[in-house]
Amino acid sequence: MTTPPRIALIHALKHSIAPIEAAFAKAWPEARLMNLLDDSLSADLARDGVLNDAMTERFLALGDYAAATGANGILFTCSAFGPCIEAVAHAHAPMPVLKPNEAMIEQAVTMGKRIGLLSTFPPTLASMPPEFPASAQVVPKLAEGALAALDRGDRATHDRLIVEASKDLHDCDVIALAQFSIAATAPLVAEATGRPVVTTPDSAVDKLMRLLKAKA
Secondary structure, three states: OOOOOEEEEEEOOHHHHHHHHHHHHHHOOOOEEEEEEOOHHHHHHHHHOOOOHHHHHHHHHHHHHHHHOOOOEEEEOOOOOHHHHHHHHHHHOOOOEEOOOHHHHHHHOOOOOEEEEEEOOHHHHHHOHHHOOOOOEEEEEEOOOHHHHHHOOOHHHHHHHHHHHHHHHOOOOEEEEOOHHHHHHHHHHHHHHOOOEEEHHHHHHHHHHHHHHHHO
């Protein structure tokens, strides 16, 4: 591919945009990014509590839009929508369409059996553990109140609540940060727990880069 690939980033939380842009800037600055944000997706999921057909249709529409703009790959940054994203991947194969967490999960399971899964969004802790292989022992942990703090613009409280929650995972082999919006706390969590920490943005950029450069 002579021109750098165009990657569509599709977000359900505005907090996901900065961390994934930072990960691309660090690892793959040549990629051309486009951001699509629909923050009603996460609000509607929190309200309905289930992923229904209407939600899948919305994801398919977002995928179609991204593909129509000339995207070479799509990365969804919202971790609670796995089945909807799989539908998009199926519709647009063989274009790489990544769930936000699949690359991190692949990395985490190579680092140990007992994996701490830290999140600030309760639906993620319901939807994500089944994405791990059966051999992994997933220990879910919610950082209660952290997302509300971030929504208020109080990043210090957000980070402190995540670090506090992470201390319950000190007996895990590795700690996986379940959302893009909490990736920046990785060094703090590693320091508080003494465990290795993996994040979704870094793993996702790495995997997209491998897939698209292999196709180039």
